[in-house]
Each structure stands twice: as structure tokens, then as C-alpha cells.
Amino acid sequence: MKFNGKIFVSICLLGFFSVAMPSLTKAEPIHDKQVNTRVNPDWSPMQESRRKKGSMQIAARPAIEINTGKRSLSERIQGILHPPVPEKQEKAVIQMDVDSIMGRPLATQEQCVKYLLSVNPQPAIAVSPERLVSYYYEEGEREGVRPDVAFAQALKETGYFRYGGTVTPDQNNYCGLGTTSTVVKGAYFDSSQLGVRAHIQHLLAYACTRLPKAPVVDPRYDLVRSVYGDNTLGKWEELNGRWAVPGYTYGQSILELFNNILKE
DSSP, X not given: OOOXXXXXXXXXXXXXXXXXXXXXXXXXXXXXTTSOOOOOTTXXXXXXXXXXXXXXXXXHHHHHHHHHOOOOHHHHHHHHHSOOOOOOOOOOOOOOOTTBSBSOOSSOHHHHHHHHHHHOSSOOOSXXXXXXXHHHHHHHHHHTBOHHHHHHHHHHHHTTTTOOSSSOXXXXXXXXXXXXXXXXXXXXXXXXXXXXXXXXXXXXXXXXXXOOSSOOOOTTHHHXXXXXXXXXXXXXXXXXXXXXXXXTTHHHHHHXXXXXXXXX
């Protein structure tokens, strides 16, 4: 047999590698099996740089908005398109009994004048009906007495300003102050406004313990206060048998006239 040197060398090299190197089939992986080491075919260093830069901008944006207090562009646009609607403030409602002596008016001055003229087109008074009614509202609102019901009381006491009883038109006495009998005419007042003021103050004497804000012109104010002291009357029906005697339904009749005024 002829010796072949090349074949001999090849056999020696193969034997050496088979002994020195472990089997490739037994090689252990050098990475954790749980880690995905697949490479994205679309990955590139430039894309990675852009991704990191964008993440940093997104993460930093809320911090800038919080620190500066500025709104984003989208938030500002929404604010323009949908402005906040201010909350409606409810008006305070004042509860008041219809039959209370003290309080604010429910009827208007126009209703008072219209009702008077519908019953008596020619009232025997020194001023116009509009002026007389305005006095009731001026004096009544100053003292906290309801002027509309006080005017209804004046209609009852004077017979819609026709008079015909003991009191005469020249007295400017619209509520029978001091008239205790058919022969005692009662108080006189120099003007229509003073007559209205005395009427309001007399109601105040029954319904409240404080002094009137205007100078006292009611000649019987002190008498009423001395009798009632700390006691007061709150409703018109409580004037029954006090303002008028016997006057069993005196207050109710005043409220009936007042209801007629409200219908105007």
C-alpha cells in the first residue's frame, strides 16, 4: 500500500478536535430561555434614538405643565369651544304670612289705586289717589309695616274715602284714630302724609316694641305701648276687639279687601 501523507494529517486533525472540543449537540445556551433575544428586523440605531427622545419628551411634559401652570394646546382649544358655565345663584326667598302685620307688600301701588277707583272714582281726599298710596308705601316700608294691607284698612275705616260717619275728610284721619264714639271725632292731622304716618305708627305700636324711625305723630302710640308692654300682635285677625270693638271679624274683613286688591 502506498502511504498518503495528506490523508494521515486530516485524520489526525479530526481526532484532535473531537477530543478537545465538546459536542455541539450538548452545548448549553448562554442566555436565559425566558428572555426574548429576537432582533427586530426594522430596528436601527437612529430609530432607537428617536424613540428614547420621544419618551423623554412625553415624560417631561406633565412636569412642565404642573410647574408652570400652563394648559396644553388641546386643553386651551377645548376651553374655547366649551367655556365653563357659571353656576346660577338662587335668589333668597323671604317667607311671609299673608295675614302678618309686619313685612313687605305683596300688592303693587298700581293695584291699590286701581281697586280704589274701581269702587269710588271720586275719593274725598286732599291729594291724588296715587300720592296717597305712595305715602302708605313710603311710611310703611320705613317702619316695616305692610303698606298694602294698611291701605286696605284705610278703605274699610273711611268707606273707600266716602266717609259719612263721625270722621270727616278734613281731618286726614284714615284709620279712626281717637274716634271712640259717634260724638268724638278723633285726631286731626295737618297733611295727608302725617295722617298716613300716624296710621302706620299705630299699627307699629301693636306689632312691635321698638320706637318708630320717624318722629311720633300718633297721639295714642304711648297708650298702646304702655298697655301691651313686651307683648305684640302679629296678625291682622288679632286686632279683633282691640282696634275696633266688638270687631269680631275686623281683621278678616281687612284681609278680604286686601285680596280684592290683589285681583286687580
